[in-house]
Amino acid sequence: MSRRRATETVGSEANSASAAGTCAGQSDAAHAHRADAAHADRADAASVDATGETGADDPVAAGGRFAVVGRVCYALFARHASDRRHDADRKRYRGTALDTGFETYLSGAYGLSWIVAAAVEARFGAALLAAGSTATPAPTPDSVGPLRTDRAALLVATGVALLAKRATVAVAGLHLRWVVATRRTDIERTLPGAVRYLELLSSGSDEPRAMLRKAADGDAYGGTATSFRKALNAARLAGSLDEGLRRVARDTPSRELLAPFLLKFRKHAATGDEALSEFLATERRMLSHRQDRARKRARRFLELLTELFVAVLVLPALLVIGATALSVVIPELLPPVSTPVGVVPTRAVVLYGAVAFLVAFGLAAAVAVGTLRPPSQRASYEAPASPRAVLATAGRNPASTAVVAAGPAVALALWLAVAGYTLVNVALVGYAAFAVPVGLVAARRTRIDDAKDRELADFVHAVSGHVAQGRPLEAAVAAVARDADLGVLDDDVADLAFALRSTTAPADSARSEPGAGSPEEPTAVDLRGAAIERFVDRVDTPLAARTLGLVTGALNAGSDADAVFETLRIEVGRLYSEQRALRSSMQPYIAVGWAAAVLVAGVVAVVNTQVVDAARLAEFAAASEAVTEPEGVYPELERFRLYVVTQATVLASGWFAGTAARGRYAALLHSGALVACCYVVFTVGGLV
Numbered sequence: 001m002s003r004r005r006a007t008e009t010v011g012s013e014a015n016s017a018s019a020a021g022t023c024a025g026q027s028d029a030a031h032a033h034r035a036d037a038a039h040a041d042r043a044d045a046a047s048v049d050a051t052g053e054t055g056a057d058d059p060v061a062a063g064g065r066f067a068v069v070g071r072v073c074y075a076l077f078a079r080h081a082s083d084r085r086h087d088a089d090r091k092r093y094r095g096t097a098l099d100t101g102f103e104t105y106l107s108g109a110y111g112l113s114w115i116v117a118a119a120v121e122a123r124f125g126a127a128l129l130a131a132g133s134t135a136t137p138a139p140t141p142d143s144v145g146p147l148r149t150d151r152a153a154l155l156v157a158t159g160v161a162l163l164a165k166r167a168t169v170a171v172a173g174l175h176l177r178w179v180v181a182t183r184r185t186d187i188e189r190t191l192p193g194a195v196r197y198l199e200l201l202s203s204g205s206d207e208p209r210a211m212l213r214k215a216a217d218g219d220a221y222g223g224t225a226t227s228f229r230k231a232l233n234a235a236r237l238a239g240s241l242d243e244g245l246r247r248v249a250r251d252t253p254s255r256e257l258l259a260p261f262l263l264k265f266r267k268h269a270a271t272g273d274e275a276l277s278e279f280l281a282t283e284r285r286m287l288s289h290r291q292d293r294a295r296k297r298a299r300r301f302l303e304l305l306t307e308l309f310v311a312v313l314v315l316p317a318l319l320v321i322g323a324t325a326l327s328v329v330i331p332e333l334l335p336p337v338s339t340p341v342g343v344v345p346t347r348a349v350v351l352y353g354a355v356a357f358l359v360a361f362g363l364a365a366a367v368a369v370g371t372l373r374p375p376s377q378r379a380s381y382e383a384p385a386s387p388r389a390v391l392a393t394a395g396r397n398p399a400s401t402a403v404v405a406a407g408p409a410v411a412l413a414l415w416l417a418v419a420g421y422t423l424v425n426v427a428l429v430g431y432a433a434f435a436v437p438v439g440l441v442a443a444r445r446t447r448i449d450d451a452k453d454r455e456l457a458d459f460v461h462a463v464s465g466h467v468a469q470g471r472p473l474e475a476a477v478a479a480v481a482r483d484a485d486l487g488v489l490d491d492d493v494a495d496l497a498f499a500l501r502s503t504t505a506p507a508d509s510a511r512s513e514p515g516a517g518s519p520e521e522p523t524a525v526d527l528r529g530a531a532i533e534r535f536v537d538r539v540d541t542p543l544a545a546r547t548l549g550l551v552t553g554a555l556n557a558g559s560d561a562d563a564v565f566e567t568l569r570i571e572v573g574r575l576y577s578e579q580r581a582l583r584s585s586m587q588p589y590i591a592v593g594w595a596a597a598v599l600v601a602g603v604v605a606v607v608n609t610q611v612v613d614a615a616r617l618a619e620f621a622a623a624s625e626a627v628t629e630p631e632g633v634y635p636e637l638e639r640f641r642l643y644v645v646t647q648a649t650v651l652a653s654g655w656f657a658g659t660a661a662r663g664r665y666a667a668l669l670h671s672g673a674l675v676a677c678c679y680v681v682f683t684v685g686g687l688v
Contacts, residue, residue, distance in 0.1 A: 070104075073111030078103040080110055092176040095253035096183060097226055109172035117165035125157030184253040186223030189374075191257055192287040193546065194224040196571065199280040203563050208269040208276070209241050227252055231262070242266050257287075298372045299585065306589055309365050309656055310596050313649060316354035317600045320645045321607055323350045351641045355648045362652025366659040366667055369589070373582070378663050379446065379542075398442035398665050402434075409434035424644055425679065432676040439658070439669020446662055448488065453543045453576055455489040460547065460572045464565040473528070474500040492538045499531035543579070547572045586660045590670075593657025597650040597674050601681070604646045608639045608687045643688040650674040 080086065081103040093102045100108075194215050201211045209232065215221060216228035227248050235244030249262040261283060268279040323346065370378070383399040384390050393400040413430030417423070462484050466476035474497075480486075481497040536544045547568055654671025661670065682688040 069111065070108065073107045074104055077107035077110035081106050086173075089173045089176055092173075092180050092253075094251035096176060096179045097230065098179065105176075106172070109169055112172075113165040113168035116168045117161040120164040121157045121161035124160050125153055180253040183223050187227060187252070187254040187258050190222040190224040191254070191261065192284070192291055194221045194228070195261070195280060195284050195287055196567075197221075199277070199284050200564060200567055202273070202277040202280050208265070209235065212241075224258065227254075227258060227262075242270070295374075302369065302372050302589065305365065305368055306592055309361075310592060312361060313358070313596050313652060314600060316358050317604060317642075317645050317649055320347075320351055320354050320642060321604070323347050347638075347641065351644065354645050358645070358648040358652045362648075362655045365652070366655040366664075369656060369659045370663065373659075373663065374578070379442065379449075379665060381442075381445075381665075395441065396445055396448075398438050398445060401438045401441040405434050405437045422640075424647070428647055428675050428679060432672045432679070435668035435672030436676065439665055439672055442662070442665030443669060446666075449541045451488045452539055452541050453579065455486045456539065456541070456544055456547075457572050457576045458484070459486055459489060459493060460565070460569050464569040467565045468562050489539070492535060495538070496531060496535040499534065500528060502527065502531075543572070543575055546575065589660040590657045593653045593660065593670070594674070597653035597657075597678075600649045600653075601646050601678055604642045605682075605685070605687055608642060639688055643682050646682070647675060647678055650678050 081090070086106065089106070090102055093105065098105065197215050198211055201214060206214070212228045213232060216225045216232060221228075231241070231244040231248040233244070234247045235241040238244060238247075245262045245266040249259040252258045252262070264279060264283075265276075268276045379398075381397050381399040383397065383403050384393060390400045390403050394404040395401075409430050412433050413426050416426045416429055421429075459480060462480045463473075463476045466479055467473065471479070477493070477500050478497040481490075481493045484493075486493055532548060536548050539548075651671050651674070654674040655667045658664075658667030658670035
């Protein structure tokens with residue numbers, strides 16, 4: 001039976017639902033009354049809650065997740081959810097996919113706002129009364145009495161508390177906006193991969209609902225998979241996939257990509273197989289072009305960010321050097337500054353400000369560079385649960401290495417502190433002792449993963465060639481395992497070939513026995529899928545998960561094996577080429593980060609040896625009348641201040657260069673290596 005015969009809505013029903021979806025997508029707020037919107041929210045919450053995606057809107061029914069305070073807040077403030085001023089928040093909430101209902105979320109925000117208001121009024125009112133009692137003289141007939149003073153303080157504190165209450169509710173709305181923006185980005189990032197997978201499934205015999213379910217089960221599709229699950233949940237309750245797609249298209253935050261795709265998908269799904277396949281192919285090409293344009297924009301933005309990083313990174317060091325020179329030449333220009341902790345020299349204020357700025361700017365630049373890297377090319381590792389497994393994998397898993405290296409790094413820092421080292425050096429050496437081992441293990445793991453990805457591309461190419469010649473998948477993998485030299489993948493491919501050969505016996509029994517293939521007895525398709533999933537887990541690279549993970553669902557859908565592996569070969573080649581291109585394009589930015597660190601360290605070293613020196617200052621004072629108090633300058637202290645700024649600079653440079661290279665683990669390696677090198681050079685060279 002054709003899958004198109006199982007499509008829920010055709011003819012006039014599809015046309016009416018399409019018209020309703022179009023109206024809902026264009027002007028949802030124009031015809032939604034507050035009561036109707038609240039009713040829709042409850043219906044949506046109920047439909048999602050029925051499948052376990054989100055919690056019920058009633059905190060009492062949530063089963064222990066909400067305490068008594070949550071139930072009280074719900075009873076007191078849930079009525080505010082129908083207010084007109086929260087219409088925008090309600091519309092944003094529909095696109096958040098949070099685990100609580102809108103009324104529960106808003107009542108919690110109102111309860112928190114009252115707590116904040118009470119705390120602000122108590123603290124602010126007490127401060128005003130204390131200030132008034134100490135600063136106001138005894139009352140006279142012509143002055144304001146104590147009663148009026150207390151009343152004024154109470155009124156001011158109440159006004160500030162009300163502003164704090166309103167700000168707390170506004171922050172809750174901003175949080176919804178941030179969640180919507182994050183989810184929109186996630187959907188737009190994962191939609192192209194999901195569309196490619198749907199196009200691959202369209203060559204099989206699955207109906208549209210089964211295609212969406214397989215795409216929703218994939219871990220690689222993030223926000224898009226969540227939207228597909230919401231559509232399937234709504235379709236199960238409404239009895240129509242068309243209605244589920246229309247509802248998600250109305251509520252999704254991705255108005256430019258996912259909403260049009262879902263509306264077009266429901267239209268072409270009701271038209272026929274050929275129309276749906278052509279539509280998915282067109283969408284896949286369109287999204288690929290969009291990704292290329294976004295990649296080019298990100299590259300241009302990275303160039304601007306690098307120029308800004310270099311320019312801003314050098315400024316704090318130059319500012320501290322200039323402040324030091326001015327304090328040597330004209331001390332009167334930089335008088336001490338009074339602070340809550342006492343009188344602090346201006347140079348110290350400049351120093352602390354420069355260090356804080358460098359650390360914050362380095363983190364911001366690293367985060368910005370990290371967001372420009374495609375998520376599929378960001379290394380992420382998880383430490384095992386048991387301590388024994390953590391120790392066993394410490395040499396190949398950076399997350400385990402971080403757990404193991406934290407203890408020795410802290411012990412080394414404590415020993416240095418007891419030995420009399422300065423607090424700055426204690427923190428720097430401890431950080432380097434932690435960051436360098438973790439970064440080295442991550443670099444080793446990255447080299448292994450790169451080798452696996454390179455051999456994986458060759459493996460898929462070879463298997464695709466055998467399948468194109470008419471060989472079954474099991475025979476093709478066995479031939480590649482026997483004839484090809486795949487380096488680090490030899491053992492994994494041999495294991496896959498053996499596992500696939502074991503699926504032939506269940507296949508024969510499934511054809512001969514009528515009862516075979518029941519849920520209790522796994523068929524050859526199930527065993528083949530399990531073998532491929534085990535191979536993906538053993539390879540354990542993002543490229544393997546994004547490519548070979550498509551094979552199981554496509555083959556289970558009855559897709560042609562030749563078409564599946566030809567598509568897989570193209571996809572693997574494209575992704576591997578993107579990885580290599582990104583790696584090559586990031587090399588200049590790594591060099592820029594190291595060059596900036598070396599430049600600042602060199603300038604500071606020259607200043608320490610040629611300028612900040614007691615003998616040279618005495619000669620300069622004798623030759624010039626500008627230096628009025630040469631004995632007020634302490635060369636050792638000035639050199640140490642410049643050293644601190646240099647370490648902050650190289651730390652920020654290492655974060656930037658490492659994030660551009662591979663991600664956060666490489667940032668640990670680069671920053672730790674730069675900090676250690678700077679410490680050794682300045683200490684051994686007598687520059688500090």
